[in-house]
Amino acid sequence: MFGELTFAAFNQGPIVLGVQIFIVFGAAAVLSLITYLRRWQWLWKEWLTSLDAKKIGIMYLVVAVVMLLRGFSDAVMLRAQQALSVGSSTGYLTANHFDQVFTAHGTIMIFFVAMPIIFGLINLVLPLQLGARDVAFPFLNSLSFWLYAAGAALIMLSLVVGEFAATGWLAYPPLSELQYSPGVGVDYWIWALQISGAGSLIAGINFVATIITKRAPGMTLMRMPIFAWTALGSMTLVVFAFPVLTATLAMLALDRYLGMHFFTAGGGGNMMMYVNLIWTWGHPEVYILALPAFGVFSEVVPVFAQKRLFGYTSMVAATISITLLSFVVWLHHFFTMGATPDVNAFFGIMTMVIAIPTGVKIFNWLFTMFRGRIIFATPMLWFLGFVSLFTMGGMAGVLMAVPGADFQLHNSLFLVAHFHTMIISGVLFGFFAAVTYWFPKIFGFTLDETWGKRAFWCWTVGFMTAFMPLYILGFMGATRRLDHYPAGLGWQPLFIVAAMGVVIIALGGLCQAIQIYVSVRDRKQRVAGPDPWNARTLEWSVPSPVPFYNFAHTPQVEGRDDFWLKKKRGAPPELPAEDIELPRNTSLGMFMAGAAFVAGFGLVWHIWWLVAFALVGFFVLLVARSFADVHEELLPAAEVARLEAAARAQPI
Amino acid sequence: MHFLDSLVMLHPRGMIALSERSLMLHTIELMLIVAVPVYILIFFFAWKYRAGNTSSQYTPEWEHSKMDELVWWAIPLEIILVLAALTWTSTHALDPYKPIDTSIPPLTVQVVALDWKWLFIYPAQGIASVNYLAIPVGQPVRFELTADAPMNALWIPQLGGQEMAMPGMDNRLNLEASAPGTFVGMSSNFSGDGFSGMQFPVHAVSQSDFDAWAAGIASSSAPLTMDTYMTLAKPSENVPAAFYILADPNLYTEVMMQYMMPQGSSSSTPAAMPGMQMDAMPGMSM
Numbered sequence: 001m002f003g004e005l006t007f008a009a010f011n012q013g014p015i016v017l018g019v020q021i022f023i024v025f026g027a028a029a030v031l032s033l034i035t036y037l038r039r040w041q042w043l044w045k046e047w048l049t050s051l052d053a054k055k056i057g058i059m060y061l062v063v064a065v066v067m068l069l070r071g072f073s074d075a076v077m078l079r080a081q082q083a084l085s086v087g088s089s090t091g092y093l094t095a096n097h098f099d100q101v102f103t104a105h106g107t108i109m110i111f112f113v114a115m116p117i118i119f120g121l122i123n124l125v126l127p128l129q130l131g132a133r134d135v136a137f138p139f140l141n142s143l144s145f146w147l148y149a150a151g152a153a154l155i156m157l158s159l160v161v162g163e164f165a166a167t168g169w170l171a172y173p174p175l176s177e178l179q180y181s182p183g184v185g186v187d188y189w190i191w192a193l194q195i196s197g198a199g200s201l202i203a204g205i206n207f208v209a210t211i212i213t214k215r216a217p218g219m220t221l222m223r224m225p226i227f228a229w230t231a232l233g234s235m236t237l238v239v240f241a242f243p244v245l246t247a248t249l250a251m252l253a254l255d256r257y258l259g260m261h262f263f264t265a266g267g268g269g270n271m272m273m274y275v276n277l278i279w280t281w282g283h284p285e286v287y288i289l290a291l292p293a294f295g296v297f298s299e300v301v302p303v304f305a306q307k308r309l310f311g312y313t314s315m316v317a318a319t320i321s322i323t324l325l326s327f328v329v330w331l332h333h334f335f336t337m338g339a340t341p342d343v344n345a346f347f348g349i350m351t352m353v354i355a356i357p358t359g360v361k362i363f364n365w366l367f368t369m370f371r372g373r374i375i376f377a378t379p380m381l382w383f384l385g386f387v388s389l390f391t392m393g394g395m396a397g398v399l400m401a402v403p404g405a406d407f408q409l410h411n412s413l414f415l416v417a418h419f420h421t422m423i424i425s426g427v428l429f430g431f432f433a434a435v436t437y438w439f440p441k442i443f444g445f446t447l448d449e450t451w452g453k454r455a456f457w458c459w460t461v462g463f464m465t466a467f468m469p470l471y472i473l474g475f476m477g478a479t480r481r482l483d484h485y486p487a488g489l490g491w492q493p494l495f496i497v498a499a500m501g502v503v504i505i506a507l508g509g510l511c512q513a514i515q516i517y518v519s520v521r522d523r524k525q526r527v528a529g530p531d532p533w534n535a536r537t538l539e540w541s542v543p544s545p546v547p548f549y550n551f552a553h554t555p556q557v558e559g560r561d562d563f564w565l566k567k568k569r570g571a572p573p574e575l576p577a578e579d580i581e582l583p584r585n586t587s588l589g590m591f592m593a594g595a596a597f598v599a600g601f602g603l604v605w606h607i608w609w610l611v612a613f614a615l616v617g618f619f620v621l622l623v624a625r626s627f628a629d630v631h632e633e634l635l636p637a638a639e640v641a642r643l644e645a646a647a648r649a650q651p652i
Numbered sequence: 653m654h655f656l657d658s659l660v661m662l663h664p665r666g667m668i669a670l671s672e673r674s675l676m677l678h679t680i681e682l683m684l685i686v687a688v689p690v691y692i693l694i695f696f697f698a699w700k701y702r703a704g705n706t707s708s709q710y711t712p713e714w715e716h717s718k719m720d721e722l723v724w725w726a727i728p729l730e731i732i733l734v735l736a737a738l739t740w741t742s743t744h745a746l747d748p749y750k751p752i753d754t755s756i757p758p759l760t761v762q763v764v765a766l767d768w769k770w771l772f773i774y775p776a777q778g779i780a781s782v783n784y785l786a787i788p789v790g791q792p793v794r795f796e797l798t799a800d801a802p803m804n805a806l807w808i809p810q811l812g813g814q815e816m817a818m819p820g821m822d823n824r825l826n827l828e829a830s831a832p833g834t835f836v837g838m839s840s841n842f843s844g845d846g847f848s849g850m851q852f853p854v855h856a857v858s859q860s861d862f863d864a865w866a867a868g869i870a871s872s873s874a875p876l877t878m879d880t881y882m883t884l885a886k887p888s889e890n891v892p893a894a895f896y897i898l899a900d901p902n903l904y905t906e907v908m909m910q911y912m913m914p915q916g917s918s919s920s921t922p923a924a925m926p927g928m929q930m931d932a933m934p935g936m937s938m
Contacts, residue, residue, distance in 0.1 A: 167842075174803070306710075307714070311720075314721045344743050353732060359728040364724075370701065384698060399679050402676075402739050410814060410840070472659070475662060482848045489836065
């Protein structure tokens with residue numbers, strides 16, 4: 001009846017029991033609070049069933065922040081274990097639990113934090129920057145979000161029921177095959193990624209289509225803001241890379257479920273094929289995350305340097321180069337696997353070539369600052385922190401692109417320090433800059449600067465404290481993923497310093513929580529108006545918070561930085577409001593993702609009737625959607641004009 | 653241990669590690685040509701063009717300069733060209749498969765990564781050891797690497813870079829110790845619960861000490877038969893050093909050949925393929 005699911009799956013020792021109780025009571029508390037505040041109807045109508053890209057974007061970011069807390073808790077556990085578990089002490093985690101924690105940390109941070117941050121930001125900003133009212137396929141947008149949420153829920157469920165993979169975040173076979181990982185952990189990993197990965201692919205297609213088809217009249221490609229360009233590069237990579245991930249995971253699943261031999265040791269399987277395939281997705285993934293962050297900084301720097309972006313054409317060329325080159329470097333993740341020197345050298349050189357367009361971007365930002373009038377608001381601080389750290393991490397990356405050097409550095413903590421530098425300074429600092437920058441546009445009031453700056457300093461100092469020791473530990477010959485090490489190697493002091501860095505980073509997170517609390521409390525005094533930063537792109541031409549229809553009248557774009565040009569020319573003439581077609585709310589995406597979640601759970605535990613039931617349900621919902629004839633409703637021009645006047649008069 | 657001494661990668665005791673260290677330092681020097689100006693410019697510009705400094709020049713519309721942009725496409729490009737040349741030559745020079753260029757014939761050590769320990773087979777000496785590696789100073793060592801377990805990688809930082817050990821595969825790593833000493837060796841590729849316990853000491857000793865060590869093991873240890881091997885190959889953690897007389901000279905090949913069977917897995921009997929030679933199986937190595 002319940003496949004391989006038994007009561008034993010709930011019993012995972014005292015540490016996990018604490019987490020289980022926390023999750024169950026936490027969820028109950030949230031649900032009770034919503035009930036007490038009588039917010040169910042509001043939640044359902046305004047958020048869960050909404051097809052408004054801005055609201056979907058916010059939901060992505062909310063779930064991403066929840067998952068960030070989970071991934072960060074994992075990091076705290078890892079750092080604590082490695083600071084304690086030396087010599088005769090074995091720390092507080094068993095080896096297998098430690099392995100699950102670092103696997104969960106990597107998987108969650110990439111797939112369930114970084115990816116939704118990117119999709120969330122693109123949802124919030126891209127349609128507005130293009131002068132569009134929505135994305136190309138609003139329903140698919142909702143489905144993408146809910147598939148992502150279903151994957152996140154499945155990975156969280158593995159904490160409560162069963163176990164998670166103990167294989168490392170990319171689950172190399174043969175370790176991830178049944179022979180060496182017979183439990184359900186790898187299956188949770190596979191289906192959580194398959195479900196959320198399907199959502200990512202749909203979102204990628206959606207945003208590419210949005211950029212191609214939904215630009216306002218006059219918004220030629222070469223007039224698009226750089227953020228839109230980087231979104232185009234990033235989403236193109238999603239469209240090409242995610243099918244590879246899906247196919248690779250499907251083959252691993254066939255090995256595990258049907259006894260096939262794609263990647264097994266023996267039986268004709270080739271584990272090296274898996275490593276190639278997973279990095280054919282994995283390296284573009286790095287740029288899927290980094291490119292939009294580059295886009296954010298390309299918006300932030302000109303605004304706060306009060307100067308036009310330097311070298312727009314170069315920026316576009318660099319973005320396109322990075323997009324293309326990111327597909328021909330994957331082998332640098334495994335120079336030590338035994339390829340010939342010709343092959344290793346080729347991939348090493350291609351990797352270095354990516355440093356050229358990246359370097360050009362940095363110089364263009366620098367020369368945007370040159371002869372500017374720089375305001376050191378928080379987004380600009382995040383940019384300066386980003387450049388400082390990213391340049392350092394980029395040098396570490398080029399160093400490892402030389403195969404002869406990588407033979408020594410590969411899989412050491414130097415590598416771990418390198419990619420954390422790139423992703424924390426690139427993706428996360430970009431996200432923090434973006435949130436501070438666009439927050440007033442979305443919510444109508446600005447975030448507190450004092451607490452924002454405190455958060456910046458905690459994050460930057462904490463980052464250095466946490467990761468500089470790891471660079472050094474790499475040179476000491478410390479490999480990644482050690483749950484224990486001998487006392488005589490001299491590693492422990494550095495691991496303790498790294499653990500203290502995590503505490504400082506946590507203080508940074510606390511500052512951000514206080515920042516949001518203080519800003520919400522004082523929101524009446526923090527009213528932003530439509531254009532609080534004297535910015536340049538179209539999203540700042542509409543009221544804050546942005547009305548659900550985005551633009552009362554579709555803008556006519558006459559140049560790059562169109563809003564800036566029009567501001568300089570004097571007050572633009574009020575254009576009459578238009579009749580606007582808007583997508584109707586639907587809960588179908590949520591229910592389809594729910595069916596996918598149930599199917600994933602059934603697959604993990606081999607409950608076949610449940611899988612069949614869920615898949616039939618998914619298909620029925622899909623068909624139901626195709627029978628619904630009316631997907632839009634009309635908002636008459638008079639109503640738009642009334643709403644717009646109200647929005648401009650009453651910012652909050 | 654003194655802090656600087658613990659930076660083992662900067663204290664090579666072998667020619668490969670020495671070349672790899674100088675390669676890293678050269679690469680870092682080249683990159684600093686771009687990185688130093690970036691760091692100087694960013695903080696200088698940030699300070700000089702701060703909003704409060706109204707005496708600095710302000711050109712809000714200046715957004716393009718063909719010459720300037722050419723410079724920062726060209727400078728990184730040229731550095732990468734130099735780096736590319738360095739990469740091409742060094743990758744060939746440091747290819748782990750390449751025998752070390754010397755007239756002394758290499759010592760062959762066959763390495764089997766197991767769950768979770770290392771088996772070192774010395775075919776010429778007719779001995780084997782677990783989690784303990786002894787090599788003579790000044791003689792190249794040719795490691796042949798396979799696994800009867802998930803992927804691992806053999807790494808001895810003070811002698812040189814790592815190479816992966818994978819089931820059914822036959823990889824190469826050529827290293828040489830140029831000074832006597834005891835170094836740390838380990839697996840650098842995560843392979844499961846007992847992975848952390850795969851560290852082992854590497855003793856680089858004089859040729860005569862090595863010969864005496866090998867002869868001592870060959871005269872007084874238990875034989876490593878297929879049965880002993882099958883017991884040894886079962887998962888175990890934090891395994892202390894152990895020494896054997898090699899009873900089956902083809903053990904390494906047989907371990908690898910298990911995975912060439914149609915229904916290959918470590919549970920099938922390796923002895924079913926006696927005396928199978930590597931050279932008879934083209935395409936097995938990468």
